[in-house]
Amino acid sequence: MGKVRSPFLVVNPKSYLYGKKSLELAQAVDKIAQESGLQIFFTCPFADIRYVRENTGCIVVTAQHMESLKPGRGMGHILPESLKDAGAGAVFLNHAENQLTLSELSKTIDRAKKLSMITIACADSLSEALSIARFSPDILLCEPTDLIGTGQVADNSYILETTSQIKAVDPDIAVMVASGITTAEDVYNVIRLGADGTGGTNGILKAPDPVVRVQEMADAMLKAYKEKA
Amino acid sequence: MGKVRSPFLVVNPKSYLYGKKSLELAQAVDKIAQESGLQIFFTCPFADIRYVRENTGCIVVTAQHMESLKPGRGMGHILPESLKDAGAGAVFLNHAENQLTLSELSKTIDRAKKLSMITIACADSLSEALSIARFSPDILLCEPTDLIGTGQVADNSYILETTSQIKAVDPDIAVMVASGITTAEDVYNVIRLGADGTGGTNGILKAPDPVVRVQEMADAMLKAYKEKA
């Protein structure tokens, strides 16, 4: 844990799943991670992090948000140490549905680094991505807000441009492209175009069989990656 | 679970404790709850709710905050169902360190009721308390912000006035008075003055021995309650 491996897949059920249903998907995804050797990030509600961690072996259990506070006051706030202790190996920051001030984004990335948690920082334009790149998150998710949840994929030139410009600022940042990724073919394409990782919410949860969809995405990802090599 | 019993004690470590240290205190408090028969609410970070619930028997595991969203989108937000499923029997709402809009307070109280979670709603003046009383929370914590964390106790007339006015609006609401409660004597006093419950953070955590302090508070509470009867 603590290292991003390219390519990677993010299964992000947001607040759609919790408790037993969250764990069931996590376990199925865990099996795919184990068999494929792929690094798979799996997000769940804060209250399920330890539950999912204790009942899976390979997936990176991922928090959906956190704050920069330190142990002390802060009634009801999301303490990084509590997430790490429960088993979170990664954390999403600045998602469009939970935006941070620039200052808080800077501080939460620092907090995560000190706790050896992988950071997945979200930007909703290339300009924002380049700004965030200065804080050296592990993964930069560049996702135009307009496309989230629409099933529309960013076009090829956007993906090429985004990936190359972020790498130019800091080649160590892994680039994730995810807006509108629904099918295995979408996954194949973004990896071929240079993204290090991708993932989805609706594309997976609304598939006829979410586990089959994750398996197809994992296969497509490995195929694309091998062809690039 | 689901019912407030008078008198009750709230052990509220805010974000001071997490993981193993949170559980250790919870288990000691759980033993006190069991032996005394007192209803004790114990708060912990979201990520520890299930952990504390699975390893204790009597305490009411209490979330420190939640939001009104329903299962669905809402990346990183605090889904009521996820807390309940993890074992939260109660939830603090509108704490001074995590204030809600009036509308969100109204909605989260409704959500908690539907999930059979006890609500502890916070007000920082009598006027606010009477406004919140309209939403019929189970417990109303009336705590002048100026006193939080100071070790200063609200004076007797304030406690009498607050308690009687809230009861006048809705006799079913339990009144909690907690600002500056540090010692067993403080606990004894507020219960004698009519409060249904009390609790603390610093008064407990900064005591020479927090578990001994909780025991003393529980004893004082029962003593005061018997004398009132």
Place this chain on the structure above:
Amino acid sequence: MGKVRSPFLVVNPKSYLYGKKSLELAQAVDKIAQESGLQIFFTCPFADIRYVRENTGCIVVTAQHMESLKPGRGMGHILPESLKDAGAGAVFLNHAENQLTLSELSKTIDRAKKLSMITIACADSLSEALSIARFSPDILLCEPTDLIGTGQVADNSYILETTSQIKAVDPDIAVMVASGITTAEDVYNVIRLGADGTGGTNGILKAPDPVVRVQEMADAMLKAYKEKA
């Protein structure tokens, strides 16, 4: 200024109008206020309050929001004294597009009272309205969020119920019903049903001629009011 007169009309261009266009509508509305004797509240951006005040005579220039801070620090925050000094005679608080914490709502109402500014507090359900009534705003706007901007009017029983229940808590609070008010007929109806006032944004701005629409609304309001007497 400083007193609500029943019935009253609120012309609320939100952020649609500013500068010269805001003033032009304000002046036309001012003429209607003068000729009809009706109390008309007119909202504008903060930066236009003094401009509108200095170039009109009868309308109550109304701020769309404010905060509870006092003169001092508070870079970029909305200082009540600055609004009052510029000529605001009233202020909207807790509008659905700019919600306040319960505590801040309580404090801004207090600040407005001390500065002799009329408060128009917004609720998006009857339950919220009754809670806010405890803070004794001058006007309570009860407007189900779902209907804002839809052109749909709340039904008659809702209006009757809302009005009578708020008056039961505090007969001095004027009740405003405004969701979906578009035409003069809508205005006539809500006043007949017991509301003290009403108003609109889209119903006025998107009318073929906004000034004519305000005139029609004013006429309908006076007609309804006379018939009730």
Place this chain on the structure above:
Amino acid sequence: MGKVRSPFLVVNPKSYLYGKKSLELAQAVDKIAQESGLQIFFTCPFADIRYVRENTGCIVVTAQHMESLKPGRGMGHILPESLKDAGAGAVFLNHAENQLTLSELSKTIDRAKKLSMITIACADSLSEALSIARFSPDILLCEPTDLIGTGQVADNSYILETTSQIKAVDPDIAVMVASGITTAEDVYNVIRLGADGTGGTNGILKAPDPVVRVQEMADAMLKAYKEKA
């Protein structure tokens, strides 16, 4: 208007002054701006922008905050067009007392550019400043939060480092250093060390005579600038 001239001075009364007192200081500062030829930014509450603009000639009237919304809905929000129309030639963004999400900061800078308003973006660490530099604000104020309002000045190496690193990213960004600037000597020093501008709140308002203090600061600034040339 629309162009930053080096060196520049920022007189920032935050929410300490409004109405007549704000205008009086603005007019005195305006005279200093006229006589010295120095570009002086003067901030005031939104409700005073037009008032100050109409009664001064040389100062750049500066808004203390704004949002990215466009004319339309947005009750009580700070519409850029309304500020520009009222006479604001510049705007502070992301001040420590009014922080923006990274996304909103990006958008407000874009909005200001389109309206030809000078942007003064605030960062509270060098790392944040370099991140914000990607959005090309006209002025970058790098002010460690810990020092705001303390009267403590950032040390020389900090100022040199900050200035050179920001210029390395984008030589067109003017660098403002302001934390703890209290005296004319402080102003002299930061300009000598490479800052393009500076300014203050308490250093000016709490001086025995604020206007004299601004005059001294202006003189010191010109002296330092000439010596650098």
